[in-house]
Amino acid sequence: MKYVLTLLLGLLLGVLSGLSLIYFNPLIQGQGEHALGDGWVLEYQLAASETWLSTHDERVEIPVVPNSAQLLWEDGIRGAWLAAMPLEGGSETAPAAATRISLPSSDTNFLNAGVVVEDYWLISVAGTGTLLVHGFNNRWPLLRDTVVSVDLLRRNFVGPATYDATQGPEDGHAVVSGITGAYQASHGRAHERVSLETYDGSLGSASGQLIIALDDDSD
Amino acid sequence: MKRLLQIGFALGLVGTIAVAYAFPWFDYERYLSKTSVVANGGRVEQFMVRLPADQIESTIEVPGSNAGQRLSHFKLRDAAGNVIGLAAKHELTIDGARETAWLLTIPSRGTIALAGWSPLLGSIESTVADRGLARGQSAEPALSIDFGVPAQSVVTTGEFEGISFELVETWEVTGVDEEGNIRGTLQLNTIGRLSS
Secondary structure, eight states: OHHHHHHHHHHHHHHHHHHHHHHHOGGGOOOOOOOOOSOEEEEEEOSGGGOSEEEOOSOSSSOOBSTTOOOOOSTTTTTOEEEEEEEBTSOSSSOEEEEEEEEEOTTOBTTTTBSEEEEEEEEEETTTEEEEEEEEEEOHHHHIIIIIIIIITOOOOOOSEEEEOEEETBTTBEEEEEEEETTTTOEEEEEEEEEESOOSSOGGGEEEEEEEEEOTTOO | OHHHHHHHHHHHHHHHHHHHHHSOOOOOOOOOOOEEEOTTSOEEEEEEEEETTTBOSSOEEOTTOTTOOEEEEEEEEOTTSOEEEEEEEEEEEETTEEEEEEEEEETTTEEEEEEEEESOOSOHHHHHHHTTOOTTOEEEEEEEEEOSSOEEEEEEOGGGTTEEEEEEEEEEEEEEOTTSOEEEEEEEEEEEEEOO
16 A cells, blocks of 8 residues: 555656646747737737627637627537637728637647647728738647636736737748738738736736738739 | 655656647547539539528628628538538628628638629628518528629638639528528538649
8 A cells, every 4th residue: 555655646746747847848838929020910809898709618718709609519619719809900991800710729739839729810801801810829828827827726817918929830920811802912921919917717808919911012 | 665656756747748748639520521523523512501500690790881891600510410610701892892701610621711702782681681581481492592603712721722612602591580580501512623
């Protein structure tokens, strides 16, 4: 019995050490490199009052908007997050609106990738056209500071905090492709920055910026 | 005793790191693709949206937009009726034409973004009303409406990469409920051909 307890104690210490290594693992703390200059900055808020639609399978701490929205519980889409929201910064006369589909990626691992989320943004600017932003973002630093640190370890959130999460698919940037209208032949790169003022069990106070740089030769 | 503690520690440490690296944290159910090959080349696949059950909230009319900017969101089913993905449709009026952008995302397979246009400037709801189907009425046989000319793919990712798609949007309307929601099926018929 003494031997079994010793082995179990060793196992427990080993698991705790492993979890500590993961928590502090420098290989997955990656903040993407934001080098898009001023770019075209589109801003969004995750607060329920600033979002038209937000739904998922309730595994993430993001408000479901409206409350009655059907959840994404089916096996084929479980884990996905679908949101629609206005974007500030389109232009004064042409409001921008976006649909965002976020999919936790099978590339996720806690050794050298982090929590990888594949994001698709379909962005329409009234009277102008539609473009698509496709990016891979590492959400581990955000989850570590909120869900793990606050919810699980009962520590205080140290904010405000900013997360530059975009890591791909192209040299650390998301890819922008024009779909309709004036953007039809446009190409470019984008980067997402998420800011969190406070955290009390919900990411409802988060806001974000999508910084888009269209190539000069896009026509 | 000390040796046993060390062995336990090593097992716990290595095991935790192995799980952190190799565990499939996110995996989506992959259903068999219901495709068929067409005679003149290409692959046909039909996606479906059952209405109103698969429409995720009502269509959003973007406030402040005089250009009839509309956003619609759906759960996407395969021909066998399994929910396999999500679809978003953005409609804009640009230079007198109705421009449509579709985003079809199937987590286990990839994404197709398509661009199309329609000579029908109104919404599907107003088009159905124009065909004489009012709230609370049913259509027998179903009213079949091809909405716009085929959309062409602009961006493809995942297993759709390298394939050009054409999408025809057909609404099979069996009725309109008292709240104005359309009942029926939205069929999204795609033809995919290897990009040259």
